[in-house]
Amino acid sequence: MIVEDEAPLVTLLKYNLEKEGFGVCEATDGEEALVQIAERKPDVVLLDWMLPLVSGIEVCRQIRRSPTSRTLPVIMLTARGEEADKIRGLNSGADDYITKPFSPSELIARVRAVMRRAKPDSAGESLGFADVSMDLAAHRVTRGGRPIHLGPTEFRLLRFLLEHPGRVFSREQLLDAVWGHDVYVEPRTVDVHIRRLRKALNGPNEMDVIRTVRSAGYALDEARD
Known part of the structure; x- marks a missing residue:
């Protein structure tokens, strides 16, 4: 504010x-x-x-x-x-x-x-949204109790989204937050990692918790078609 x-x-x-x-x-x-x-x-x-x-x-x-x-x-x-x-x-x-x-x-x-x-990282700190949980100390992610296996980039991407639920971030904002300012990465790379994250998170009959906002970016939300 x-x-x-x-x-x-x-x-x-x-x-x-x-x-x-x-x-x-x-x-x-x-x-x-x-x-x-x-x-x-x-x-x-x-x-x-x-x-x-x-x-x-x-x-x-x-x-x-x-x-x-x-x-x-x-x-x-x-x-x-x-x-x-x-x-x-x-x-x-x-x-x-x-x-x-x-x-x-x-x-x-x-x-x-x-x-x-x-908000310092502490041994017992965790993040969550809907039925997705992230244990920062153990570096583990679960959804509805089911273990989710993520690569390092997908883990950082999910962590950033969990820290800002409901907010829409452009590809450029996600690149800066997850990859850093000093690393050149094509904006479309974000789409690849979002697809990987979705594939890992969303099992059969589970709602997609990542919402794509046309011409804007992505948000952690209870997505609707």
Whole structure:
């Protein structure tokens, strides 16, 4: 979630975040932000210090006071670069603090870092959607209790989709997330691995949990023809 009242900055942030595969929602003042946080439960909040109605500092304090959002990662965005201001922001409960102007790549790196800290891989961590389960520690996948054998790329692809159920990702977004930015792979390669993943996941009379969205990409969803 981007909480910012400068429309050009919101546009810039949204473009760069969506390019990296993030789903983005917006709020332009502190009151709207608190309502949306309670309803949407975002993974991370990019919070401007100077906001209409309720300041970013107060929004952060209220996030930390609420049992449902206490652990929500918050990155404070501000033009105030003095050390005292940074300390005040962090003391209000922010996880990180970035001073304007900043590079989008630095911001995205910090977003990923606070999300990793909020959801570290642990020995017992698992992911699931419908009757598909992934045990990250044991590196095993099952569907309805049936073992699913996947190659390394299909495993990474399924993990990424399980971490973002319902979201549609383009081939380019999946390439960046699963193969990485520094590796050149043809976008059509994604289709090959999606086919392999489907073949492994979908047994007789089982619903296809990977939905193809024409001209857009793929999503982990309860697909319909």
